[in-house]
Amino acid sequence: MKIERWHAWIMCFALLLCSGTLLAHGVDDGTRAFLEQSEGAQIIPFLYIGAKHMITGYDHLLFLFGVIFFLYRRREILLYVTAFTVGHSITLLFGVLNNTGVNPYIIDAIIGFSVLYKGFDNLGGFKRIFGFQPNTLIAVLIFGLFHGFGLATKLQDFQLPQEGLLSNLIAFNVGVEVGQFSALAIILLFVNYWRNHRSYHQFSKVSNTVLMSFGFMLIGYQLVGYSLSAA
Numbered sequence: 001m002k003i004e005r006w007h008a009w010i011m012c013f014a015l016l017l018c019s020g021t022l023l024a025h026g027v028d029d030g031t032r033a034f035l036e037q038s039e040g041a042q043i044i045p046f047l048y049i050g051a052k053h054m055i056t057g058y059d060h061l062l063f064l065f066g067v068i069f070f071l072y073r074r075r076e077i078l079l080y081v082t083a084f085t086v087g088h089s090i091t092l093l094f095g096v097l098n099n100t101g102v103n104p105y106i107i108d109a110i111i112g113f114s115v116l117y118k119g120f121d122n123l124g125g126f127k128r129i130f131g132f133q134p135n136t137l138i139a140v141l142i143f144g145l146f147h148g149f150g151l152a153t154k155l156q157d158f159q160l161p162q163e164g165l166l167s168n169l170i171a172f173n174v175g176v177e178v179g180q181f182s183a184l185a186i187i188l189l190f191v192n193y194w195r196n197h198r199s200y201h202q203f204s205k206v207s208n209t210v211l212m213s214f215g216f217m218l219i220g221y222q223l224v225g226y227s228l229s230a231a
Contacts, residue, residue, distance in 0.1 A: 041164035041168060042171070043167065046172040046175060047172070047175035047178065049172060050171065050173060050175020050177075051175040051178045051179035051182070052175075053172075053176065054179030054183065055179040055182065061183050061187070062115045062211060062214055062215075063111070063115050063118055064081070064084065064184060064187065065187055066118030066121075066122060066211050067081070067118060067140055068080070068081075068187065068188065068191065069118075069191065069204075070122060079137065080136075080137060080140050081184065083137055083140045083141040084141070084143070085177060085180070086144065087143070087144020087145040087146075087147065087148060088144045088148030088151060088176075089173055090145065091145045091151075092169070092172075092173055093169055093170075093173065094148075095149050095152025095153065095155075096152045096155050096156060096160070097169070100149075101153065102152075102153050104150075104153045105223070105229060106226060107153055108150055108222040109226070110146045110150075111146060111147055111150050111218070112218025112219040112222060115211060115212075115214055116211075116212050116214075116215025116216060116219065117139070117215070118211065119208040119209065119210075119211030119214075119215060121134075122208040122211070123205060151176065155169075
């Protein structure tokens with residue numbers, strides 16, 4: 001009964017948080033103007049923009065939270081985060097440099113699906129329902145590729161000058177990594193502190209159910225946006 005009450009409270013909090021943050025993950029007018037008017041290599045500004053984008057990227061951070069939820073060894077955490085980093089770095093650079101466009105609503109729906117997938121995976125859903133366990137490391141790498149396309153799609157909304165483009169993209173990507181590891185450090189501090197309490201395992205099912213709920217809401221939000229844009 002106690003767990004059910006906590007489940008209800010956490011779900012309500014998830015709904016409120018999601019409704020408030022769905023519109024927060026974007027590019028403000030000042031950043032948009034800078035990106036479109038910048039000329040030549042702008043290393044420091046693009047570093048900052050990349051870090052800011054990742055720190056406010058709730059979808060990326062939710063996925064990473066799911067990835068590290070049951071990882072206890074530093075080596076494992078580094079391996080999985082590196083796989084995610086390699087994946088999104090490849091498609092970020094490839095997408096922008098080759099002008100490979102992906103519908104932003106569809107790619108963000110897939111990113112939402114990655115959050116849903118990880119929560120389902122953490123709950124042991126594959127073994128229990130389908131009788132097998134996908135390779136988690138490969139899944140993280142593949143979803144990293146989609147997350148990178150999501151970042152690339154957002155950058156392609158702007159008319160980025162070609163002069164200094166590669167340098168700026170590399171700086172942006174490094175900034176993304178700085179933001180990612182900064183946010184990850186905070187998440188790890190929270191998770192490691194929580195692991196010392198009995199409630200960590202007690203509410204692990206609730207936490208990953210909430211993670212799945214976020215995934216469902218992100219998918220629904222993006223698909224509704226796609227439907228409205230296509231109308």
